[in-house]
Amino acid sequence: MPRNRLTTQEYLDGIVSNNRTILSQAITLIESKRKEDTIIANDLLSKITQLESNSLRIGITGVPGVGKSTFIDTFGKFLTSKGKKVAVLSIDPSSQRTKGSILGDKTRMAQLSTDELAFIRPSPSGSTLGGVANKTRESLLLCEAAGYDVIIVETVGVGQSEVAAKNMVDFFLLLMLAGGGDELQGIKRGIMETADAIAINKADGDFVKAAKKAKVDYQNALHLFPPNENSWQPTVTTCSAVEKMGIDKIWETIESFERLVKGNGYFSKNRIDQNVHWFHELLNTRVLEKLLTNQKAKEQIQLKIENIEKGIEDPSTAVSEILDIIF
Numbered sequence: 001m002p003r004n005r006l007t008t009q010e011y012l013d014g015i016v017s018n019n020r021t022i023l024s025q026a027i028t029l030i031e032s033k034r035k036e037d038t039i040i041a042n043d044l045l046s047k048i049t050q051l052e053s054n055s056l057r058i059g060i061t062g063v064p065g066v067g068k069s070t071f072i073d074t075f076g077k078f079l080t081s082k083g084k085k086v087a088v089l090s091i092d093p094s095s096q097r098t099k100g101s102i103l104g105d106k107t108r109m110a111q112l113s114t115d116e117l118a119f120i121r122p123s124p125s126g127s128t129l130g131g132v133a134n135k136t137r138e139s140l141l142l143c144e145a146a147g148y149d150v151i152i153v154e155t156v157g158v159g160q161s162e163v164a165a166k167n168m169v170d171f172f173l174l175l176m177l178a179g180g181g182d183e184l185q186g187i188k189r190g191i192m193e194t195a196d197a198i199a200i201n202k203a204d205g206d207f208v209k210a211a212k213k214a215k216v217d218y219q220n221a222l223h224l225f226p227p228n229e230n231s232w233q234p235t236v237t238t239c240s241a242v243e244k245m246g247i248d249k250i251w252e253t254i255e256s257f258e259r260l261v262k263g264n265g266y267f268s269k270n271r272i273d274q275n276v277h278w279f280h281e282l283l284n285t286r287v288l289e290k291l292l293t294n295q296k297a298k299e300q301i302q303l304k305i306e307n308i309e310k311g312i313e314d315p316s317t318a319v320s321e322i323l324d325i326i327f
Ligand code: GDP
Pocket: 062, 063, 064, 065, 066, 067, 068, 069, 070, 071, 201, 202, 203, 204, 239, 240, 241, 242, 243
């Protein structure tokens, strides 16, 4: 047995007693692609999902430079000062390219990373075929088992990672800057539409006026969107992560949201929907993985590619034939 690999029970005991080293090791275990690790990881996950948790999952997104790490550092410290245990996880598709997470540097959240009540885990995405399939969701479950009250899922990167985050959190916060058009900020309308709150960051110094104007603009824009299934009216606030302004207001907003959706049943419905969604995602990924690593399938795929290149077979028939052979 390689060093650092424990039994399921040892992982479980360590996590439940909030041993952060073991929590870290358990996340490494679930991120591992080794078959032996996967067996223990699945065993661990099935045990962990039976534990009670009262956590709140918050997604935070925004383009690079908007101030996500600074904000999470400030916001996280605000929460730990209230005695809350805070975990920060990240979805970082770019890490695949750079062969190491750009979030690897804990100094990004200098204050929070030395806080006893906080756990920060940059999660390099072992991205699989056709999606941001990293293990953030499973890591989130481990953090909940360790008793973290607030789990922040930060996304770095564009498009897919935001959608992935939205699908695993209760509340979705979009950080924006004043002054830049939506296109400039690389934020698609679709993402704005999924936000439960927009916070215009860097509302300090010379930016205060522009931030106030942006707030009105975004408020107007949000009114044009169709009402949410959860009955929540998304809010727009301004804040300064550096000057620690507006942070309490954002937390109050999140608390009001939580009260509303727990009261109207949306909170648990959403989590169930997310689980079903997650099941489909995993099924898609795993079936595809299995297909593409199957020797017989690989040979057939190669053959079909050659036929298509020669112009003697069309792609649609080729795919149907492969599926008939495999299933
Ligand atoms: P990220 O790429 O979204 O994680 O952004 P960072 O947190 O790394 O911040 C990018 C830059 O913006 C850094 O130089 C921060 O110091 C600065 N910044 C972040 N928040 C604020 C803020 O509230 N006000 C001002 N003036 N600068 C900020």
